[in-house]
Amino acid sequence: MADPSSTGKKSAKGTKTEPIPFTSVAFVESPLQFLSALEAHEPGEQMLIRARAKAKGMTSFLDAFDTDWLPDDVRLEPEGAKPGVLRSISPDRILLGDACSGQVHKALGLAYLERQMPEVVILDDGLATYSTIEILSAKRGPLVRPRQKLKASRAVIAAYVADRLRGLARSGKLRWHTALPVPKSTRKSFLKSGAEITRHRFEHLQTLPTGGSHPRDNPVIGSALAADGLIDVRAYRSWLDDLASEGPITYYPHRRETEEFLNELRKDTRVKIKHVGLPIELRLINLPPNSIIRSLPSTAAVSLATLNPDVTIDVTEIPAQWWTGASADSLRKSLNAQMVKADVDS
Known part of the structure; x- marks a missing residue:
């Protein structure tokens, strides 16, 4: 650098x-x-x-x-x-x-x-x-x-x-x-x-020459919600299990996820963990059209939808039973209400 x-x-x-x-x-x-x-x-x-x-x-x-x-x-x-x-x-x-x-x-x-x-x-x-x-x-x-x-x-x-x-x-x-x-x-x-x-x-x-990823990577964006204690860790892990059951996935951890959680996830041979260093927006900016990115509601999902209009951002709404009660109702509602396509009326 x-x-x-x-x-x-x-x-x-x-x-x-x-x-x-x-x-x-x-x-x-x-x-x-x-x-x-x-x-x-x-x-x-x-x-x-x-x-x-x-x-x-x-x-x-x-x-x-x-x-x-x-x-x-x-x-x-x-x-x-x-x-x-x-x-x-x-x-x-x-x-x-x-x-x-x-x-x-x-x-x-x-x-x-x-x-x-x-x-x-x-x-x-x-x-x-x-x-x-x-x-x-x-x-x-x-x-x-x-x-x-x-x-x-x-x-x-x-x-x-x-x-x-x-x-x-x-x-x-x-x-x-x-x-x-x-x-x-x-x-x-x-x-x-x-x-x-x-x-x-x-x-x-x-405009930045940051490379990209491949659709065969089946990228999944990691969430900090479990690490922050807002959703149940077991429910989050089960969601990842369900995704991996459909085929190998490449998991991009959130910067606040714990090494303990990631070490457990590494034991799953269906999951490839990719520490990006650079933000996910930079690493997944050049995905080919018709690629699919999976995520819970997040800013990254919104950003990537803006950057990649021809890529499908598959956002899973967070079920009510996942929440631990540590967050306000307004936060839970706003997270699940996030639209992936940006509002252009402002």
Whole structure:
């Protein structure tokens, strides 16, 4: 992997010259957030992507991602949203992969406590994005992940950042850039707040030379729902057994799945486990027409449907008896209600 920490322009020989006056900064903590930042990059914009390398799954992703795939005016630093970064850079735009991140809240709070915040763009963060948009569409409430309990000090700054972003919405400076389907009720309430929604179809991602897979692999997208305790592990394993009984499958694990679960799965000779390093969207982008990808409801299923309109995404609705009761009814309903084809009305 090329040196990701260079923030100066490079000459033809690769030597540094003067530092780049970045016009935007993106804070990302997952591979999907990283790809979403690239899709939000605008022509001629000098963008700095600050990736939280220690976040789950990010080290292997950054190791596998070729920095030659970045646009010429995009630089990568694996340092995350360190508290002082926004004091030394005054960007015209800030892009947030995880608007509920404590690290991001601290960086924003320190930099913009007494000054005006620039335009903010919300990036896709999987299905958790819907919760973020609902919070920002509401009149009050802290930016907090579902099922997350905050300490008092964190709750204060999470509420402060939420209120600042709502203020940006009222002045037309808050936007959600997404490839996800946008339910009409979600779109209506977010736009009513003064915010904007713009869409993409992974245009930059589709230009990357990342190879692909083959239909004979019978790809199955792994889910984090069992690892997160939201659905029963035995029910999930039984679902995989049923798929494997129809023929060998290639299983692409989710980054949060446990080694214990995967080691058990490896004992099944019908299952080939393929650790991708790069996001599933990059690895399965070039499947031939009429291929079939199997999945539970997930962001990856939506993304792959957008990228591969001629590929069948076979999504299994999660039966009521699979749920452990650890998730809210709203999450269960929204997961099963996800349409694989993206809404284009926003």
